[in-house]
Amino acid sequence: MSDGIRPVGARERLGPLGRLLFDTEARPIWDHDTDTLSRPLRRLRHRYRDFAEVHLSCQGLAADRDPDFVDIPELFLRAAREGFGTELMPPPWGTLQITAVWRGLLLPSVLKAEELCAADGGLGLALLAHELGIAPLFVSGDLKAYFYWLGRIYREIRAGEPAMAAFAITEPGAGSDVEDTEGARSARLGCFYERVAGGFRISGRKVFITNGAVARWVTLFAAQKGCGVETWTCFLLDKSMAGFEVGRHERKMGQRAADASELILDEVFVPDDRVVGEVGAGWAISRNVLNFSRPVVGAMALGIARGAFEHAARFCNETRLANRPLSDYQDVQLTLADMLMKLSAMRATVWQSTRYRLPFGAAGAIAKVFCADTSWEVCRTAMTLLGDHGYVHSASVEKAARDARLTQIYEGTNQINRLAIFESQTGAEFGSDCAGCASCASCASDASGASGASGADCGSGGECGPASPVQYKIKTDRRGQSE
Numbered sequence: 001m002s003d004g005i006r007p008v009g010a011r012e013r014l015g016p017l018g019r020l021l022f023d024t025e026a027r028p029i030w031d032h033d034t035d036t037l038s039r040p041l042r043r044l045r046h047r048y049r050d051f052a053e054v055h056l057s058c059q060g061l062a063a064d065r066d067p068d069f070v071d072i073p074e075l076f077l078r079a080a081r082e083g084f085g086t087e088l089m090p091p092p093w094g095t096l097q098i099t100a101v102w103r104g105l106l107l108p109s110v111l112k113a114e115e116l117c118a119a120d121g122g123l124g125l126a127l128l129a130h131e132l133g134i135a136p137l138f139v140s141g142d143l144k145a146y147f148y149w150l151g152r153i154y155r156e157i158r159a160g161e162p163a164m165a166a167f168a169i170t171e172p173g174a175g176s177d178v179e180d181t182e183g184a185r186s187a188r189l190g191c192f193y194e195r196v197a198g199g200f201r202i203s204g205r206k207v208f209i210t211n212g213a214v215a216r217w218v219t220l221f222a223a224q225k226g227c228g229v230e231t232w233t234c235f236l237l238d239k240s241m242a243g244f245e246v247g248r249h250e251r252k253m254g255q256r257a258a259d260a261s262e263l264i265l266d267e268v269f270v271p272d273d274r275v276v277g278e279v280g281a282g283w284a285i286s287r288n289v290l291n292f293s294r295p296v297v298g299a300m301a302l303g304i305a306r307g308a309f310e311h312a313a314r315f316c317n318e319t320r321l322a323n324r325p326l327s328d329y330q331d332v333q334l335t336l337a338d339m340l341m342k343l344s345a346m347r348a349t350v351w352q353s354t355r356y357r358l359p360f361g362a363a364g365a366i367a368k369v370f371c372a373d374t375s376w377e378v379c380r381t382a383m384t385l386l387g388d389h390g391y392v393h394s395a396s397v398e399k400a401a402r403d404a405r406l407t408q409i410y411e412g413t414n415q416i417n418r419l420a421i422f423e424s425q426t427g428a429e430f431g432s433d434c435a436g437c438a439s440c441a442s443c444a445s446d447a448s449g450a451s452g453a454s455g456a457d458c459g460s461g462g463e464c465g466p467a468s469p470v471q472y473k474i475k476t477d478r479r480g481q482s483e
C-alpha cells in the first residue's frame with residue numbers, strides 16, 4: 001500500500017494546521033480516553049491498572065477454582081495501603097483526592113471498578129463491595145455516621161486492620177421487591193427490629209451478601225416488627241455483636257472469588273447510635289446507595305468485557321490459520337471492531353453517568369443495564385472467536401462470561417433497572433407531567449380511574465394535558481370498538 005493511502009501517510013500530506021486536527025497514531029482507545037481526563041485522574045487510572053495487573057491478574061483463575069486461594073482481607077489491606085479502600089473521606093482521615101472528584105464524585109470509583117474487573121471480576125467484586133458496604137454512611141447525609149463511624153472504620157484500616165464492610169438488603173423473600181417502588185409496597189420482609197431500652201433488637205436473615213463472611217462491618221436494613229418497607233431502617237452492625245452469625249455460603253456461577261453469604265440475626269442488640277440516618281429512612285438511603293453504585297456495576301461489566309476482548313484480540317493475533325493470523329481475515333476484523341465499538345460505547349455511557357452535576361436514578365440504571373447486557377454479549381463473542389479455547393478454563397474467557405452474567409443480576413436485575421429508568425423519567429419523558437388535578441378535563445374524567453387524580457390543583461387552570469399536539473388513536477378492535 002502506498003504511504004499516501006495509509007492513515008499516517010495521509011496526515012503527513014496535510015498542511016501544518018490540518019495535521020493538528022486529528023490523531024493517526026495507533027494507540028489503544030484506553031490511552032485516548034485517559035487523555036481526556038484531568039491530570040490527577042489520569043494518574044489514578046494508571047495506578048489502578050498497575051495495582052490490578054500486579055495483584056489481581058495472576059490470581060484470578062486460581063481464585064475462581066478455589067475461593068480460599070486468595071486471602072481477601074489481606075488483598076484488601078494491600079489495596080488500602082495504596083489508598084484504594086478509603087476514598088470517601090479526604091486526608092487526614094481518608095484518601096479522597098478533591099482535585100480528582102471535582103468534576104464527578106463517582107468518576108474515580110468507575111475508573112477503579114473497570115481496572116480491577118479487567119484484571120479479574122471476582123477479586124474486583126470482593127474489593128469493590130467494601131465501598132458498597134460503607135456507602136450508606138456517606139449517602140445518608142447523616143454527619144454522625146459519616147464523621148464518627150466512617151472515620152472510625154478508616155482509622156482501623158489505616159492501622160492495618162482489614163475492616164471491610166458489606167451491604168445487606170436482600171432477604172429470602174425480598175430481593176427485587178425492595179429495589180422497586182411497586183414491589184416494595186408488597187415486599188414479604190423477614191428481618192425485623194423491635195425497640196428496646198437503649199436501642200433495638202434485630203432478628204431475621206439476609207442472603208447473598210457479598211463479603212458477608214469476611215466483612216467486619218455490615219450496613220443492614222430491617223423493618224419494624226409487623227410493618228413494611230416504610231419503616232425500613234439502616235443499622236451499622238459489627239460481626240462481634242452477640243447473636244450475629246454467618247450462615248450458608250453460596251456456590252456461584254461467576255465472580256467466585258468474592259464470597260456471597262447468608263447472615264443470621266438472632267435478637268441482636270443494636271444500640272441507638274448505630275442507626276444510620278433516621279429511623280424509617282432506610283428505603284430512601286438504599287435507593288440513594290443504588291443511584292451511586294449502579295454506574296460502578298456498569299464499570300465492572302465494562303472491565304470484565306475488556307478483559308475478554310483483550311484475550312480474544314491477542315488470540316486472533318497469535319493464532320494462524322492457513323499461514324495467516326486470524327486477525328488477517330476480514331470477518332474476524334469485523335467482529336473485533338464490533339467488540340471494540342461496544343467497549344467504547346460502554347465506557348462513554350459509564351463516564352457520562354458520573355459527569356452529571358448530581359447522580360440521578362435513570363443515569364445509573366442506564367449505565368448498569370447497558371453495560372451488563374453488552375458485557376455478556378462481548379464475552380460470548382470472545383468465546384466464539386477462541387473456538388475450543390473459548391470453552392476451556394485456562395483461557396479465561398469462559399470465566400469472563402460467567403462473571404459478566406452476574407452484573408445483570410445484582411444491584412437490581414436488569415428488568416428492575418429498566419423499571420427504575422422508566423420511573424425516574426416519568427413526568428419528564430414518559431407519561432403525563434400532570435400529577436393528577438381536579439380541574440383539567442383529562443384528569444377529572446379519569447378521577448375514578450388509574451391516573452391517580454389527587455384532587456389537588458396543579459395550577460394549570462385546567463389546561464394541562466399531553467404536551468404533544470398530536471392526538472394518538474385509541475386502539476380499536478376489528479369491529480371498531482375501543483379495547
Ligand SMILES: Cc1cc2nc3c(=O)[nH]c(=O)nc-3n(C[C@H](O)[C@H](O)[C@H](O)COP(=O)(O)OP(=O)(O)OC[C@H]3O[C@@H](n4cnc5c(N)ncnc54)[C@H](O)[C@@H]3O)c2cc1C
Nearest residue numbers: 167168169170175176177208209210260410411412413415
Ligand atoms: C452473587 C450475588 C451477590 C449479591 N450481593 C448482594 C449484596 O452484597 N447485598 C445485597 O443486599 N444483595 C446482594 N445480592 C442480591 C441481589 O441484589 C438480588 O439477587 C437481586 O436484586 C434480585 O433479587 P432476587 O434474587 O430476589 O430476584 P427476584 O426478585 O426473585 O426476581 C426473580 C425474577 O423476577 C423478575 N422481576 C421481579 N420483579 C419484577 C417486576 N416488577 N417486573 C419485571 N420483572 C420482575 C426479576 O427481574 C427476575 O428475573 C446478590 C446476589 C447475587 C446473585
